Amino acid sequence: MREGRTVGLSNHVVLITADGQRRHVADSAAPIRDARGDVQGAVLVFRDVTEAYLMRKALADSEQHFRSLANAGLALIWTADARGDRDYFNEPWLAFTGQPFEAQRGDGWLQGMHPEDRLAWRAAFEAAARVQGDYRVEYRLRHADGDYRWVLEQARPRRDSDGLFIGYVGHCLDVTHEKAADAEIERLAYHDALTGLPNRVLFRDRLEQALAHVHRSGRHGAVLFLDLDQFKRINDVYGHSLGDVVLVEMAQRLRGLLREGDTVARLGGDEFVVLLGDLAGEAETAAAQAMNVAEKVRASIEQPVWHEGLSLMLATSIGVRLLSRDVEDIDDVMRTADMAMYRAKAEGRNRVAFFEAAMQASLLHRYELEQDLRAALRLGQFELWVQAQFEGGAKMNGAEALVRWRHPVRGLVSPAEFIPIAEETGLIVPLGAWVLRSACEAIRALQGAGRSLRISVNVSARQFLEHDFIAQVREILEQSGADPSRLTLELTESVLIDSFDVVAGRMRELHALGIRFSLDDFGTGYSSLAYLKRLPLSELKIDRSFVRDVPADPEDAALVEGIIAVAHLLHLDVVAEGVETPEQQQFLRAAGCGSFQGFLLHRPQPIDDWLKDVFG
Numbered sequence: 361m362r363e364g365r366t367v368g369l370s371n372h373v374v375l376i377t378a379d380g381q382r383r384h385v386a387d388s389a390a391p392i393r394d395a396r397g398d399v400q401g402a403v404l405v406f407r408d409v410t411e412a413y414l415m416r417k418a419l420a421d422s423e424q425h426f427r428s429l430a431n432a433g434l435a436l437i438w439t440a441d442a443r444g445d446r447d448y449f450n451e452p453w454l455a456f457t458g459q460p461f462e463a464q465r466g467d468g469w470l471q472g473m474h475p476e477d478r479l480a481w482r483a484a485f486e487a488a489a490r491v492q493g494d495y496r497v498e499y500r501l502r503h504a505d506g507d508y509r510w511v512l513e514q515a516r517p518r519r520d521s522d523g524l525f526i527g528y529v530g531h532c533l534d535v536t537h538e539k540a541a542d543a544e545i546e547r548l549a550y551h552d553a554l555t556g557l558p559n560r561v562l563f564r565d566r567l568e569q570a571l572a573h574v575h576r577s578g579r580h581g582a583v584l585f586l587d588l589d590q591f592k593r594i595n596d597v598y599g600h601s602l603g604d605v606v607l608v609e610m611a612q613r614l615r616g617l618l619r620e621g622d623t624v625a626r627l628g629g630d631e632f633v634v635l636l637g638d639l640a641g642e643a644e645t646a647a648a649q650a651m652n653v654a655e656k657v658r659a660s661i662e663q664p665v666w667h668e669g670l671s672l673m674l675a676t677s678i679g680v681r682l683l684s685r686d687v688e689d690i691d692d693v694m695r696t697a698d699m700a701m702y703r704a705k706a707e708g709r710n711r712v713a714f715f716e717a718a719m720q721a722s723l724l725h726r727y728e729l730e731q732d733l734r735a736a737l738r739l740g741q742f743e744l745w746v747q748a749q750f751e752g753g754a755k756m757n758g759a760e761a762l763v764r765w766r767h768p769v770r771g772l773v774s775p776a777e778f779i780p781i782a783e784e785t786g787l788i789v790p791l792g793a794w795v796l797r798s799a800c801e802a803i804r805a806l807q808g809a810g811r812s813l814r815i816s817v818n819v820s821a822r823q824f825l826e827h828d829f830i831a832q833v834r835e836i837l838e839q840s841g842a843d844p845s846r847l848t849l850e851l852t853e854s855v856l857i858d859s860f861d862v863v864a865g866r867m868r869e870l871h872a873l874g875i876r877f878s879l880d881d882f883g884t885g886y887s888s889l890a891y892l893k894r895l896p897l898s899e900l901k902i903d904r905s906f907v908r909d910v911p912a913d914p915e916d917a918a919l920v921e922g923i924i925a926v927a928h929l930l931h932l933d934v935v936a937e938g939v940e941t942p943e944q945q946q947f948l949r950a951a952g953c954g955s956f957q958g959f960l961l962h963r964p965q966p967i968d969d970w971l972k973d974v975f976g
């Protein structure tokens with residue numbers, strides 16, 4: 361004032377008015393000067409600023425209110441200006457990142473984002489910013505402890521009180537746990553629990569991608585379909601827990617053999633598939649590459665599995681299907697790879713087979729047969745034929761029942777062709793029952809005529825293992841009135857392989873009824889004396905394939921003699937099958953074989969014709 365300036369004295373003078381109200385008063389003073397400019401006095405001005413004071417206080421309170429709201433929760437809150445530079449982080453953000461505000465303002469905070477996520481974040485932000493819209497994006501943000509955490513960031517445009525766009529406000533939530541849970545759920549849904557390998561669902565997905573890549577790039581891919589030979593046996597003999605050990609070991613070996621981009625999956629049971637991507641553009645080279653891998657896989661599986669002093673031997677049959685531009689359908693790929701695998705099995709197991717176009721044709725043929733076969737029983741297209749068996753010289757002692765299918769277009773279809781299909785489709789069960797019933801009716805007719813001839817009936821594995829097979833046989837015997845001791849059931853060695861104890865138990869039960877058992881195809885499989893001894897067998901049949909080349913082939917001759925010696929040792933009858941020449945019969949008789957069956961003696965004929973002949 362002495363210097364002649366106007367000054368504000370105080371904003372905080374509170375005056376009480378006459379009616380008792382509190383008013384906030386701002387005062388100021390200005391000097392009064394005389395003509396010479398000397399200060400003569402002062403003008404004091406008092407203004408009532410109560411309204412402005414209250415407004416400012418409300419604003420400060422409101423700011424405090426929102427600040428504590430922003431800092432209260434777990435959300436990491438920030439704001440950014442119109443250019444995207446961040447100008448505010450709440451306390452949880454600063455605590456989470458452990459970095460001071462100054463280091464993070466602007467785009468400093470981006471230093472804390474995982475470098476791999478920056479591109480995706482920027483894309484989300486810029487796309488939203490162009491239209492001043494919302495966005496949400498997940499990224500990894502470095503925590504104060506140095507580890508990255510997954511956060512979900514959600515942001516929306518920020519506007520001033522006039523509604524003008526001034527930037528963004530957003531928040532992040534730590535979703536690390538949710539991410540881990542999602543990953544676990546995904547892992548469970550798309551992976552096999554035992555081996556941790558991708559499952560069928562994931563495999564199909566990858567196959568689809570691989571096929572798309574093949575179409576785009578013109579390069580090849582391949583699917584290897586594997587099935588472990590003998591796995592079922594290990595499971596049956598040693599139990600499931602050892603079976604599991606084997607599967608896990610196989611999974612590890614497969615994974616170890618393949619490249620990063622390849623997929624190994626377990627489809628279930630002992631079936632695995634391998635997907636090879638990015639093979640050569642030229643088909644032959646690609647096939648060679650696939651073959652190479654398949655062969656490596658085969659060789660690796662062949663190595664014994666050591667477990668607690670046991671050494672388990674496995675092998676695998678592998679079907680290979682190339683993926684090329686002309687392949688469209690993934691079901692077709694799976695089916696044809698599977699077919700090739702079956703061919704590998706049929707060709708002797710522990711091998712690799714390729715799917716070929718010719719197989720496609722046979723697939724079609726088979727498919728049609730399968731369709732027709734389903735209707736055949738209903739339409740009465742099956743016929744029962746028999747082939748007589750002879751004891752010693754020429755004394756007929758029975759016959760083998762052989763089923764025939766008279767197809768309306770194809771004519772007579774060989775059982776060698778349709779029995780395997782009937783087995784796979786389960787049709788063998790009603791078909792086998794039909795054959796058994798027809799054979800028992802023939803036995804009954806023979807009994808009635810006083811002829812004590814036997815009839816042998818082939819029983820396939822699937823049929824024999826059907827849960828109510830024994831009940832079925834009993835019922836048929838009862839209904840037909842056939843003498844059980846005239847009935848021989850022929851089993852092949854393959855029935856024994858899979859479930860020896862079950863089969864042996866059933867055989868004993870049926871044998872107790874008086875039924876005889878014959879082991880067909882003896883010598884072609886795995887039969888060992890040790891387990892032949894444990895079965896209630898009456899007869900061994902020498903397979904046609906051994907009879908064919910005797911006596912000329914010394915190896916087969918020795919084999920046949922061996923089989924006959926085994927049979928004698930076990931007190932079993934021996935029947936030689938497929939005897940076509942007198943030399944064969946002579947040789948067999950000299951070796952000690954008692955009964956004969958073959959074109960030399962009798963060609964199969966319809967059962968009614970045969971019965972007529974027998975009854976004379």
Ligand SMILES: Nc1nc2c(ncn2[C@@H]2O[C@@H]3COP(=O)(O)O[C@H]4[C@@H](O)[C@H](n5cnc6c(=O)[nH]c(N)nc65)O[C@@H]4COP(=O)(O)O[C@H]3[C@H]2O)c(=O)[nH]1
Nearest residue numbers: 762763774775776779795818819820938939940958959964
């Ligand atoms: N080259 C030659 N072949 C001869 C000679 N003698 C007999 N055969 C044929 O050899 C097969 C003998 O039957 P399998 O080994 O039990 O082999 C049978 C049997 O495993 C199966 N099968 C036939 N009928 C039935 C059936 O009712 N049920 C089941 N589950 N399988 C059957 O189909 C196979 C083939 O039967 P088929 O075609 O009837 O063929 C019959 C018979 O016709 C010969 O001297 N030379």
